[in-house]
Amino acid sequence: MKNSAYHSGIKRTPYKAMFGCDHKVGLTSSCLPSEVIERLQTEDDLLALISELTEDEVSAHTSPTADTTASTNTAPSTLPTGQSPQPTPEFTSPTHTHEESPPLSLSPLTRREREITQERKRAREAQLSQTKRMVKRSRLDSKAGEVGDNDAVSIPLVDRGRGDARNILGVIIDRDENYLYTIAVKSGIIKTKYSRNQFDLCPQKLLTQSDVKQDEQVSLRQALKSTATRGQGFLKCGCGTGKKRCSTNRCNCYKAKRRCNSRCHNSLTCANK
Structure with missing residues (x-):
């Protein structure tokens, strides 16, 4: 049910993105007409129908065809006595010197591979479009931080005790092209880079870049241990x-x-x- 449900991110079902075609469930998704499917009651009826269709296809391929070439070649000659047959003029097209041969039909396997490639390409394009919308909405909802802004970094439960603070105050000292922030606290620069949704900006500047230590890198647990709460951790x-x-x-x-x-x-x- 998950693979056959429409996904808004890839704009198609996961089954179609994987196999290049819609999922097939039961006889209703087959090429049999609906009135024929309604008459089927048991598996024996289905087997009889399949054998009947197979016999019809075999008879259609082995049926005799009219020999048109023989009738054209055996036409009687009605020329008068003493006259020789005139040569048939060759037909030449005024615009084309030769007729282009039609393109060869693709095999079912090649057509299936092309369909799979196209569906996966369209699914990837839909995911990229969804990613751009999510990033745009995130930037509108969360204001980007600037270098020098104060922020509160949330501390996971495993890194703090019951009496420890839930956040630690820091200063943004760098932001790269992917909008990943480097944050420094009083004990040093936190090793992990944070995205905008992992911290909250403080409306007031309680710390400056001169108040934090920028010549040493520390983990978040080490930064918490250097505070007055002395984080408990594990x-x-x-x-x-x-x-x-x-x-x-x-x-x-x-x-x-x-x-x-x-x-x-x-x-x-x-x-x-």
Whole structure:
């Protein structure tokens, strides 16, 4: 059902884009007339119809044809006595010196390959057109950022703890031809480049380019750790039960000099909370 449904992006069904023709389901998509299909009740009726059509095609190819060449060559001569037959003048076209031969018909396999190539080309053109519309709409909805603008980069849940900030403030320091932005924070330049929909522009300038560090590259998690919230990230412990739980270096949180959080053990108490 997915391959036979019309797709607005490629302007055709995925089946047609792949195989170059519409999908065929049942006898209604065959070349049989509708009145013949209505009379079919069982598979035996269908087999009988196919055998009948096959016999008709064979008889049509083997039927005798009129011998027209023999009748033209055996025409009696009615010339008077003593007269010799005149030579038949050759016909010459005043405009064409020779007749062009008609182009050879393509084989079914070649026609099928051409249809597949054309459908895939049209599907690709439709996708490119859809991409241009999406980019144009995105640029209208989201204002492009300029170098020096402040922005708030969203921090994924896996990189922050429950008490950490959800965004980190940065400054745009570069934008390439593909509208990918390079953002710098106080601890350095973030390694990942961001598209416009991955951050929000701040209406006010709280940071300038002189307030951020531009001689070192850091990851987003490292940038979060340098802030006052000290991002938790993936760090957690799975200590078992006991009075001295989370009080030795066997506990990951205790060893890293961090407090246990809700990701370690939600309702159980420990010595490192």
